[in-house]
Amino acid sequence: MEIYLVSMTVVAGIYAVMALGLNVMWGMAGLVNLGLVGSAAVGAYTSALLTKSLGLPIGVGMLAGALAAAAAGAFLSLVSSRLKDHYLAIVTLGFAEAIRIVASNEIWLTNGTDGISGIPRPFRSEVTTLQFNLIYLAIVAAVVLALYVLCQRILYSPFGRVLHAIRDDDVVVGVAGKNARLFKVTAFAIGSGIVGLAGGLYAHYTSFISPELFVPLMTLYVKLSLLAGGVGNNRGAVVGAAVIILILEGTRFLVPFIPYITPPQGAALRELFLSATLLIVLRFRLKGLVPEAHDHLIVRPGATPSR
Structure with missing residues (x-):
């Protein structure tokens, strides 16, 4: 039972990471993304291949996975920059399905539907199962805390205020002299990179990934996490992820x-x-559960506006 409880807490932490990434895109900038599993898959497969096939350190693999997911997210945002709402949702959903189909058919790279097993796990050979789960829980908790601080800095920065303005009306942002498209691409890249990092965390925790793991239902759970916790609130993203896993x-x-x-x-x-x-x-x-606060929208005396 102890191992099970710790394991579920780790999973909740991974979902919290994805919810934080979604909050940057959706909660702050209003960009609908139904392709979260695509970004998670890119991060997971990149990290798994680099660490297992090339023998790179796990930390390097997860960082590379996050960067690859961020690049994929930026590309997706560029090609769909003129789309909004349900049109953007359909494109991002198609992106996720395309990633899953590629992973299922490119056997030479991903081993197809059989998946990749034996993905390196930190300290696994040196500790017991319970100790490994506790160590990984500490790693995930540290990542969640670091990302929470980062997302809070984004939220209260001039960049974050522009994202909220884009969420409300990107036309007005353009009239004000801001490059709304650049801000959207940046937000999409940051959010996708965070989700890709979550994919890497998952891969190195379970030591196995396959295309069947990255289905739209995972995206739904993450969106439910943010909805339940509070869209636009980083604390809500973390709380919502814990609530969803607790219910499940x-x-x-x-x-x-x-x-x-x-x-x-x-x-x-x-x-x-x-x-x-x-x-x-x-x-x-x-x-x-944790409604969005609006104090971050107040420009304090002496603050430098975003350019």
């Missing part, structure tokens, strides 16, 4: 007590519990 895993123990339920029906019922909980949260807390 907590209901696992409730289903066996429901009579006449088969395992497939139990899995569907867990999703129903998650949906019902989210509806309840949004009914009474429309802006999430």
Whole structure:
């Protein structure tokens, strides 16, 4: 049970990293991205290939994965810079599916649907299973804390204020002399890079990745995390990820007590519990458990405006 609890906390931390990345794109800049799993896959496969095939250190592999995901996100943003709302959502969803299809068919690179196993894990050969999980939990917690501080700095910076202005009305931003397209591409790259880092964390934790892991349902869970926690609030992203994982895993123990339920029906019922909980949260807390604050939009005396 201890290993299970620690493992679920690690997963919640990884989801928190992805929710922070989504918050930069969606919460701050209003850019809809349904292709989060594509960025996570790019980060995971890049890190796995570099560390397993080339023998690079795990830290270098995860950093390279984050940079590769950021580059892919910047490219995607450039080619779709004129799209908004559901049009942008469809393009990003197609991007994620394209990444998954490539990973499934380019056997020479990704080993196809069989996936990549034996991905290096830090200190795994030197410690017990529980100790490894605790060590990795500390690593993930440190990453979440560092990214939270980074995202808070972005939020309260002139750059962050421009992103919020773009979210409200990018035409007005253009009239004010800001290059809205450049800001959008930068936000997309930063958010995608953070999600790619989460993919690398996941790969080196499970030691196995395959295309079947990077399905749209993962994106849905991350978006639910941000919705439940509070769109536009970094604390909400972390809190929402913890809540979603708690519901998903907590209901696992409730289903066996429901009579006449088969395992497939139990899995569907867990999703129903998650949906019902989210509806309840949004009914009474429309802006999430930790609503977005607006003090970061106030330009303080002596502050330098973004150019």
